[in-house]
Amino acid sequence: MINYIIDRQNRRMxxxxxxxxxxxxxxxSILSRKLQIVLSDIETPLVIEKQRRPGPRHIPYGIxxxxxxxxxxHVCENHESYRKVAKDDGxxxxxxxxxxxxxxxxxxxxxx
Numbered sequence: 001m002i003n004y005i006i007d008r009q010n011r012r013m014x015x016x017x018x019x020x021x022x023x024x025x026x027x028x029s030i031l032s033r034k035l036q037i038v039l040s041d042i043e044t045p046l047v048i049e050k051q052r053r054p055g056p057r058h059i060p061y062g063i064x065x066x067x068x069x070x071x072x073x074h075v076c077e078n079h080e081s082y083r084k085v086a087k088d089d090g091x092x093x094x095x096x097x098x099x100x101x102x103x104x105x106x107x108x109x110x111x112x
Contacts, residue, residue, distance in 0.1 A: 063089055068099060075100055 026032060063071055071089065074080045075096065082096040089096075 061091070062095060063091055063099060068103075071096065071099060072103055 067089070071085060074085050074088075075082065082093045082100075086093045086096045
């Protein structure tokens with residue numbers, strides 16, 4: 001019996017930081033009932049997400065096919081930089097580079 005008391009005193013109690021938290025844990029306690037009443041009175045509006053990522057659904061990216069010859073003319077014949085042509089058309093430099101590479105592969109444009 002004495003060993004049990006000494007053993008029990010040396011062990012750490014695993015208690016929470018809040019001394020009144022246990023009063024909320026029992027569903028029949030007064031504080032728990034009051035909390036449920038307060039939470040039931042609070043009306044939260046139902047949030048319905050229409051669109052997960054805001055912005056246009058169909059982004060018009062790339063260069064329309066009818067403008068491809070014009071872009072190739074600027075790059076290949078006028079020797080304009082990809083960056084300048086991309087800035088004028090509102091696309092990335094990579095888009096212009098891919099267009100030129102595809103036309104070279106198809107044999108439509110001379111690389112020099």
